[in-house]
Amino acid sequence: MTNFYSSSPTFHVGVDCIIFGFNEGELSLLLLKRDFEPAKGEWSLMGGFVQTGESVDDAAKRVLRELTGLEKVYMEQVGAFGSVDRDPGERVVSVAYYALININESDRRLVQEHNASWVNIGELPPLIFDHSEMVARARELMKRQASTEPIGFNLLPKLFTLTQLQSLYEAIYGEPMDKRNFRKRVAEMDYVEKTDKIDRQSSRRGAALYKFNDRVYRKAPKFKI
Amino acid sequence: MTNFYSSSPTFHVGVDCIIFGFNEGELSLLLLKRDFEPAKGEWSLMGGFVQTGESVDDAAKRVLRELTGLEKVYMEQVGAFGSVDRDPGERVVSVAYYALININESDRRLVQEHNASWVNIGELPPLIFDHSEMVARARELMKRQASTEPIGFNLLPKLFTLTQLQSLYEAIYGEPMDKRNFRKRVAEMDYVEKTDKIDRQSSRRGAALYKFNDRVYRKAPKFKI
DNA sequence: TCAAAAGTGTTAAGTTTACACCCATGA
DNA sequence: TCATGGGTGTAAACTTAACACTTTTGA
Numbered sequence: 001m002t003n004f005y006s007s008s009p010t011f012h013v014g015v016d017c018i019i020f021g022f023n024e025g026e027l028s029l030l031l032l033k034r035d036f037e038p039a040k041g042e043w044s045l046m047g048g049f050v051q052t053g054e055s056v057d058d059a060a061k062r063v064l065r066e067l068t069g070l071e072k073v074y075m076e077q078v079g080a081f082g083s084v085d086r087d088p089g090e091r092v093v094s095v096a097y098y099a100l101i102n103i104n105e106s107d108r109r110l111v112q113e114h115n116a117s118w119v120n121i122g123e124l125p126p127l128i129f130d131h132s133e134m135v136a137r138a139r140e141l142m143k144r145q146a147s148t149e150p151i152g153f154n155l156l157p158k159l160f161t162l163t164q165l166q167s168l169y170e171a172i173y174g175e176p177m178d179k180r181n182f183r184k185r186v187a188e189m190d191y192v193e194k195t196d197k198i199d200r201q202s203s204r205r206g207a208a209l210y211k212f213n214d215r216v217y218r219k220a221p222k223f224k225i
Numbered sequence: 226m227t228n229f230y231s232s233s234p235t236f237h238v239g240v241d242c243i244i245f246g247f248n249e250g251e252l253s254l255l256l257l258k259r260d261f262e263p264a265k266g267e268w269s270l271m272g273g274f275v276q277t278g279e280s281v282d283d284a285a286k287r288v289l290r291e292l293t294g295l296e297k298v299y300m301e302q303v304g305a306f307g308s309v310d311r312d313p314g315e316r317v318v319s320v321a322y323y324a325l326i327n328i329n330e331s332d333r334r335l336v337q338e339h340n341a342s343w344v345n346i347g348e349l350p351p352l353i354f355d356h357s358e359m360v361a362r363a364r365e366l367m368k369r370q371a372s373t374e375p376i377g378f379n380l381l382p383k384l385f386t387l388t389q390l391q392s393l394y395e396a397i398y399g400e401p402m403d404k405r406n407f408r409k410r411v412a413e414m415d416y417v418e419k420t421d422k423i424d425r426q427s428s429r430r431g432a433a434l435y436k437f438n439d440r441v442y443r444k445a446p447k448f449k450i
Numbered sequence: 451t452c453a454a455a456a457g458t459g460t461t462a463a464g465t466t467t468a469c470a471c472c473c474a475t476g477a
Numbered sequence: 478t479c480a481t482g483g484g485t486g487t488a489a490a491c492t493t494a495a496c497a498c499t500t501t502t503g504a
Contacts, residue, residue, distance in 0.1 A: 004262060005315045008274035010235035013318050037229060049233035056307025056318060080305040080320045082281025090230045093238050093281060095305045180485070181467070203482040204475040405458070406494070428455040430501040
């Protein structure tokens, strides 16, 4: 009896990470300037190959960790990219993931070693292969999910001001929002808790610092922003 | 110099299809009772392996065509499933797709030859591997997309009554809808066109038959149902 | 003549949007 | 004292939801 699987070819399976960060009111992506072939010298997403005994999700986590040093990061699968010629080197089916990280928590040394840098999302260079398409799909997905679930907090420090939070959502949606309406909505989210701490960086008066309480959110998960 | 790719393993890449149909007010899936190993005798999705020189999307289209005889079907990728042990036979990374078809247009002989049948979505048997999870994800995705884009028409005959259309959306959302509000919304969609034909199957009085005009939709794509 | 599905508008409730001024502070 | 960002409420516009009766016709 012939083996059921053996008549079909096998392929390298890759993972590529669209890594979002937020700083100074701007969304950025962590991109690599490739110092290796193929496509040496061009910009790309951080990627890698799935290994034996490693799930595709785990491969994505590993690849993210290799670049940023971070574990337990918020990640979502964007989808599989499987055109025949998407990688000119060899046939590779790749699964894209997006990650939301707090830029300040990433390991600067690792980032530098990989020749990676944060690029403002409005000024992205052309990317290799189909990586620009992956980014476009990831942005769409992230935008939709950000309007539905409180994932934006992953991009902020643990303590943040409401102005920061609003500026984050303005960056995600790409449009300005009304301050009073925004704060009204946040006020209804019991899991966005005002602390007694004050941020004195951003203004003379000082702004109240808030935190996201996931425990409370899971009890009453209502979110629409 | 060593080859960049060769240090990583390769895997079989599969595709699995969640095939939605609509009949008698009920959503159904086209499932296979496997007459081959592994998991012979159990229920599964229709699947196959990606071939050399074939994109993953094309593999999904081929697999769907092999079972239904249909081409140019509405399909969406659900995502990649990559757990290490998801297929007990051998390591397989699989990409799930959902398809929306008109049951009457599928090739009954082909369906029979594959030992496949339409199963009401409320009465699904346990499925092999992670196929139940694929189905769950596909349903969620399809529901969301159905509320945003006029994809439901793919499940109906070219001519349909408003009662059929409402009953379809009730099946998709799993909840009853108000007839007058529903018709009000449809009346605002210029691309849902009343024909001069009458359906006399469903009632003594007869119901006006409508059709979806994709040309008109693309000019003014507003949809919310 | 009646059973069965088709067809049709109005009102109340809820949600979303627009909008402008005072506050607290450090320089 | 003034420049800067922080903080606050109300009313109009719009959207959504609730609701019941008349029409047509084949059996």
